[in-house]
Amino acid sequence: MTLALEVNHVSKAYQDFMIEDLSFSVPKGYIMGLIGPNGAGKSTTIKMILNLVKKDRGSIKIFGFDHIEHEIKVRERIGMVFDENHFYEDLTCAQVKKIIARFYKNWDERIYHNYMKQFQLPHDKKVKELSKGMKMKFAIAMALSHHAELIIMDEPTAGLDPIVRSEVLDILQEIVLDENKSVLFSTHITTDLEKIADYLTFIHDGQVVFSEAKDDVLEHYWLVKGDDSLLDQDRRHLFVGIRKSDYGFVGLTRDVEQVRGSLKNSVIYEKPSLEEIMIYTVKKG
Amino acid sequence: MLNLLIKDISIQLKTILFFLCFTIGSFIFLEVNVYMIIPILSAILLTVGSVGIEEKNNSEKLVLSLPLKRSTIVLSKYMSVMIYFGGGMLLAVLFGSLLVKIGIARVLKYVSFDDVILSLMITILYASLYLPIIFKLGYKQSRLYVFMMVMLPSMATLIISDYPDLTKKLVWLSYVPHKMLMFGVFLFLFMIYGISMFFSVRFYEKRDF
Numbered sequence: 001m002t003l004a005l006e007v008n009h010v011s012k013a014y015q016d017f018m019i020e021d022l023s024f025s026v027p028k029g030y031i032m033g034l035i036g037p038n039g040a041g042k043s044t045t046i047k048m049i050l051n052l053v054k055k056d057r058g059s060i061k062i063f064g065f066d067h068i069e070h071e072i073k074v075r076e077r078i079g080m081v082f083d084e085n086h087f088y089e090d091l092t093c094a095q096v097k098k099i100i101a102r103f104y105k106n107w108d109e110r111i112y113h114n115y116m117k118q119f120q121l122p123h124d125k126k127v128k129e130l131s132k133g134m135k136m137k138f139a140i141a142m143a144l145s146h147h148a149e150l151i152i153m154d155e156p157t158a159g160l161d162p163i164v165r166s167e168v169l170d171i172l173q174e175i176v177l178d179e180n181k182s183v184l185f186s187t188h189i190t191t192d193l194e195k196i197a198d199y200l201t202f203i204h205d206g207q208v209v210f211s212e213a214k215d216d217v218l219e220h221y222w223l224v225k226g227d228d229s230l231l232d233q234d235r236r237h238l239f240v241g242i243r244k245s246d247y248g249f250v251g252l253t254r255d256v257e258q259v260r261g262s263l264k265n266s267v268i269y270e271k272p273s274l275e276e277i278m279i280y281t282v283k284k285g
Numbered sequence: 286m287l288n289l290l291i292k293d294i295s296i297q298l299k300t301i302l303f304f305l306c307f308t309i310g311s312f313i314f315l316e317v318n319v320y321m322i323i324p325i326l327s328a329i330l331l332t333v334g335s336v337g338i339e340e341k342n343n344s345e346k347l348v349l350s351l352p353l354k355r356s357t358i359v360l361s362k363y364m365s366v367m368i369y370f371g372g373g374m375l376l377a378v379l380f381g382s383l384l385v386k387i388g389i390a391r392v393l394k395y396v397s398f399d400d401v402i403l404s405l406m407i408t409i410l411y412a413s414l415y416l417p418i419i420f421k422l423g424y425k426q427s428r429l430y431v432f433m434m435v436m437l438p439s440m441a442t443l444i445i446s447d448y449p450d451l452t453k454k455l456v457w458l459s460y461v462p463h464k465m466l467m468f469g470v471f472l473f474l475f476m477i478y479g480i481s482m483f484f485s486v487r488f489y490e491k492r493d494f
Contacts, residue, residue, distance in 0.1 A: 050350050052494040075352035086347040088296050088338065099295055102288040103351045 002028040003064070004150045004182035010048060010058030017206060019044055022058070024201040024211035026150070029179035031172060033197035033214070034186035035274065037282050041206040042186040043083075046154045049184075050080065062150060076105060079148030083155035085135045089128035093121060093138055097145075104146035115141035133164030140171055151175060151183045157192050165189075169196050190274035202278065209281055221277050222256040225249070226267030235262055241280030252280035289353070289361035290368060293335040300334050308376050312384045316391050320377045320400040321407075327373030328366050328408045333419070333431060335365070340424040346494055356486045359420060363482050366412040374401060402467065409474045413481035421488040 005026040012019040019041045026032040034042050047053035049060055051068055060067040062074045087096045093116070101107040116123060119137040121130075130138060136156055143151055151172075157165045173196050175181050187193060193200060193214070201211040210217060224239070227248045236242065238259050239251035252272060253259050259267075272280070294301070304327055311319045339345045348358065377396065384390040414434055418427045461469075 047494065052346060052349055054491065054493060071354060072352045075350065078350070080347075080350040082346060084343065086343050088342050088344060090299075091296065095295065099292045100347075100351070102291065103353065105352075 004028045004062070005032075005049065005184060006059075006061040007045070007049065008059045008061075010045075010055050010060060012044060012048060012053065012056050017041070017044075019048075019206040022203070022206070022208055024208060026182050026184050027199070028149075028182050029176060030198040031176055031183040031185060031196055032199045032201060033193035034184060034201050034203065035188065035190055035193060035278060036203035037188060037278065040203045042188075042203055043154055044206075045203065046152055046184070046186055049152065050078075076146070077149045079143030079146065079151045081136070081139045081143050081151065081153040081156050083158055085127065085139070087127045087135075087138070087142075090126060092124050092126050093130075094123040096127060096138075097123075097142065100142055101145070106147045108145055108147060111147075112141060112145035115144060133160055133167075136160060136164070136168060137171075140168070144175065149180055149182065151181065153183065153185045155187055156185065157187060157189055165192065172196055188278075190278055194274050200274070202281065204282055217274070217277070218271065220254050220256075221272050222253050222259070223270040223272045223276060223280075224251045224253055224256075224259055224263070224267050225270065226263065230263060230266060238262060241282075241284045243280070243283065252277060286357055286361045286364065289348075289358060290365055292348075293331075293361075293365055296338050297331060297334055300331060304331075304373070305376065308373075308380050309384070312381055312390045312392075314391060318392070318394075318400060320374075320381060320394075320396040321404040323377040324370045324373035324401075324404045325408050325411070327376070328370040329411055329415075331369040332362060332366050332412065333415070333424070336362075336419055336424045349494060355490050359416075359485045359489050360482065362416060362420075363412070363478070363485070366408065366416075370405065370408050374404070406470065406474055409478050413474075413477045417481055417484045417488060420485040421492070423492075 003025045007022055007024050010019065010022045017039075022041075022045060024032070034045065036042050044053055048055045049062070049067060051071065062070075063077060065074050067074055088099075091099075097112060101109075101112070115121075119134075119141060121134060121138055121141065127135065127138070140156075153172075157168055160168065169192055172183055172185065176183060176198075185193070185197070197214050199212065200214050200217050202209040202217075221240075225248065228244060231242070231249050231251075238255060239253050242249055242251040244250075251259075256269065260269075304323070308319070308323050311317070311322065339348065349355070374396075381390065381394075381396060385393050385395060411434060415427070415431050418430045421427075422430075
């Protein structure tokens with residue numbers, strides 16, 4: 001499988017936070033969702049990929065090239081969409097495009113105009129006059145108009161209304177119809193990823209909890225519901241996270257066979273959502 | 286690098302327009318050597334201004350994600366200082382000559398060689414000092430230092446006036462041929478400019494965003 005992005009054993013230490021031995025990869029032609037709670041290290045990871053933040057250790061390869069050694073070559077092939085607007089607010093879309101287009105060898109006016117038309121964006125409106133959704137669509141149009149093969153998006157759907165969010169997700173799915181294009185998409189809105197992601201990397205406290213195909217994740221994890229009395233110290237170890245209520249306990253497990261062996265049919269087994277996987281993993285209990 | 290210069294000019298068209306009006310106004314209303322003030326101000330304010338606009342719009346991340354090396358971004362700022370200086374000087378000379386000829390300039394004086402040289406020296410010195418600070422700390426955090434540097438000449442004058450012996454000690458400079466002295470001073474300033482560039486590149490390459 002050809003990889004668009006490889007992050008290998010990357011670490012970065014801050015005074016109060018640390019990213020430790022982070023490894024994951026994005027196969028070509030797929031959407032990788034980077035999930036995790038706020039402050040988990042998703043944005044820092046993306047910044048390290050773009051070399052906006054210097055990593056302390058490890059290696060990052062984009063299309064097989066080191067991201068720093070081949071910085072310019074690699075960036076020609078990346079389209080970046082940030083969580084908030086980074087374009088010059090006082091300029092019109094056309095003026096911003098004119099400035100940015102000069103930097104890319106493969107800038108394609110036809111593609112740019114097609115996206116502007118498809119997203120119904122006005123060329124002559126100032127960036128500050130655009131709505132949040134329009135700004136996001138403009139950023140996507142800018143990121144896609146130079147034939148980028150890896151689109152990196154940092155929380156692109158945060159703060160968008162459900163209709164625009166759904167439009168953005170449709171656009172992402174459209175992008176990967178071209179099997180040369182891959183998407184790395186960070187978010188804490190897990191329902192977005194349930195719709196579109198092929199692979200998932202879950203980061204928590206600066207560490208990778210899992211990085212695998214979404215279907216495998218959803219297959220491996222199970223929610224187990226039962227009476228409190230069934231939970232002894234040995235059985236607790238079978239769960240990634242446990243929540244208790246007046247009605248009993250709910251635990252998330254990655255090893256359902258072992259739980260079945262221990263608790264048999266005295267409990268209820270259910271498939272969790274990505275959100276539940278994230279909550280139980282983070283809260284532990 | 287040219288693209289970065291075009292970008293910086295494109296995002297500051299309003300400031301440039303203001304400068305145009307300010308230049309004309311200065312010739313008509315101010316009793317100062319406009320030929321020195323305009324080039325220095327345009328070099329400093331437009332360079333710092335471009336960094337300020339980037340920071341205001343949060344565009345630094347955008348620029349840093351373009352296919353560019355950080356060193357290119359730094360070097361383009363040093364080059365833009367010279368271009369803004371040249372542009373400012375051209376503006377001053379053009380409007381100055383015109384307004385003096387018409388007779389509405391407050392100070393009826395054409396540009397002199399000394400005006401160009403002195404203003405260039407001051408610009409190089411300022412840029413050499415403030416650019417590394419901006420690249421190290423960013424626009425917001427470096428504003429205080431840049432302000433302090435604007436106050437530097439008046440502080441230096443005060444300090445020198447407290448040491449009358451100092452000027453006597455420097456009398457030997459008047460025996461050095463003018464051209465040689467100019468050459469020496471320029472060599473010294475361009476060395477400082479080069480060292481400043483080196484530190485700016487190092488600071489910027491190490492900075493996290």
